[in-house]
Amino acid sequence: MSESAVRPDRIDATFLKSAPSLAECPQDALPEVAFAGRSNAGKSSVLNQVTGNRRLARASKTPGRTQLLNFFATPLGGRLVDLPGYGYAKAAKAQQQAWRTHVERYLSHRVNLVALVLVMDIRHPFEPFDRFIVDWARSAHLPLHILLNKADKLRHGARVNALREATRSIAGGGISIQLFSAETGLGREELIDRLCVWLVPPTREGG
Numbered sequence: 001m002s003e004s005a006v007r008p009d010r011i012d013a014t015f016l017k018s019a020p021s022l023a024e025c026p027q028d029a030l031p032e033v034a035f036a037g038r039s040n041a042g043k044s045s046v047l048n049q050v051t052g053n054r055r056l057a058r059a060s061k062t063p064g065r066t067q068l069l070n071f072f073a074t075p076l077g078g079r080l081v082d083l084p085g086y087g088y089a090k091a092a093k094a095q096q097q098a099w100r101t102h103v104e105r106y107l108s109h110r111v112n113l114v115a116l117v118l119v120m121d122i123r124h125p126f127e128p129f130d131r132f133i134v135d136w137a138r139s140a141h142l143p144l145h146i147l148l149n150k151a152d153k154l155r156h157g158a159r160v161n162a163l164r165e166a167t168r169s170i171a172g173g174g175i176s177i178q179l180f181s182a183e184t185g186l187g188r189e190e191l192i193d194r195l196c197v198w199l200v201p202p203t204r205e206g207g
């Protein structure tokens, strides 16, 4: 975000639609930032925290919508996309494969996807699913912003160590990492700043 810009207090998002497939995603060129995370990492809580809308991610958790791509419009122009939560470790292999195929299709073919936000539980970072997202973002050269969520669950020293460790192993080359707590709001300004950059549609030079 530029120094002169005023950071909004929240990203005021409203539910737009759910899409079961790429073909049913909104048909325009507005930028999209997709949120990914393992079930229970706190993806819904993070979305609630940055949008200030407690009902928002509940829309994604409505029965029948959990396996869909859920789109939210923002006043910045671009959209937030809530990707289906990746199942619990015990989920059947076939189910995990189905998730992967579905989300991979969106990630690989959605031309207006400008960045990914990966929500991880700071106490269990870089599980295989997270690695899949990191590797994918790297190979696609797509900016990736990682939230070490539930930072409130750790003491200050442990938090700082977790951030340092994660940064050392993964940051750079388009990947950034920050501490976050959907519970306390820790880190929300940093995330809002990122979203403000990504969600504004590019202006056309020369009209």
Ligand code: GDP
Pocket (backbone or CB within 6 Å): 037, 038, 039, 040, 041, 042, 043, 044, 045, 046, 085, 149, 150, 151, 152, 153, 180, 181, 182, 183, 184
């Ligand atoms: P999702 O499955 O990734 O969408 O996860 P939810 O947002 O439903 O959160 C899973 C659980 O973790 C819920 O009980 C939340 O209240 C809790 N939770 C999420 N974020 C935080 C956080 O930052 N701190 C703490 N202490 N709990 C959190």
